[in-house]
Amino acid sequence: MGSIEIFPKILDSFDKKTISWQRSKLTWGREDIGRGVEWTIDSHQHTAIVHLDGRMSHLRTHIPGTQDHKAPPLKGDIWIVPAGMPYHAQARGEAIGYAEFQFHAPYRIEAQHAIRDEFLFRSIERLCVLSKEQAPLALQLSESIAATIRLHLCQTYRKANSTKAILLSAKAQKLVIDYIESNIAQTLSLEILASLCGRGITTFTAEFKGTFGMTPGQFIIEKRLMLSQSLLRDTELPVGQIAMMSGFGSPSHLSSTFRAKVGCTPKRYRDSY
Secondary structure, three states: OOOOOOOOOOOOOOEEEEEOOOOEEEEEEEEEEEEOOEEEEEOOOOOEEEEEOOOOOEEEOOOOOOOOEEOOOOOOEEEOOOOOOEEEEEEEOOEEEEEEEEOOOOOEEEEEEEHHHHHHHHHHHHHHHOOOOOOOOOOHHHHHHHOOOOOHHHHHEEEOOOOOOOOOOOHHHHHHHHHHHHHOOOOOOHHHHHHHHOOHHHHHHHHHHHHOOHHHHHHHHHHHHHHHHHHHHHHHOHHHHHHOOOOOHHHHHHHHHHHHHOOOOOHHHOOOO
């Protein structure tokens, strides 16, 4: 099967289109990454990221609980990011085409880096083409393909032995995440997080892990790490102050977490920008 022409020959350095259905959403476009970029995803929905075209000279992707991927992608490479699991990427290259398919599912999904799934790639590629059409038949077909992609993702990438998970409600998720983000510099109590949802600690922890694929403690560490990375990149604040603002409490705690999660010290991370 030949490649489908998705993008016109000439586009601005950044161009994006989004189309939504009942339980899923597709975003696709082109971005100029010649000066280097950082991408993050922190969504309550599962996300499939597809590299559609364009050359990268450098790519590093991080999903908690998995080994970082460090290699430029091939056309059709796919990343699977489970709901609630922060994704972070650093990239450099030329203008690239990409697609992000986000979807709801009552199952835990396995995180994946740079996998090959021809059915998923071609289905999303076709969906990008259909999203430019407004004819009733094209709209019906795109909705049908989106539903098929969602079912394929659930069936193929659902965690082994995973049944329908007991999940936090959307309201409870928002309450907990808003509280964590608003109090990230403070000591965060599991008892308070559970009480926000009207749950005991044991029930809350099980539902939280079923929703986000990690414990509340692991989730908080990832949130603190993402904030500290942003402050290191975008400000000249001292590392000690960043450690306090992001809830690590001390430069040594921030540094040890950086070495374990990012693979370098905060200073080396900042110097790379």
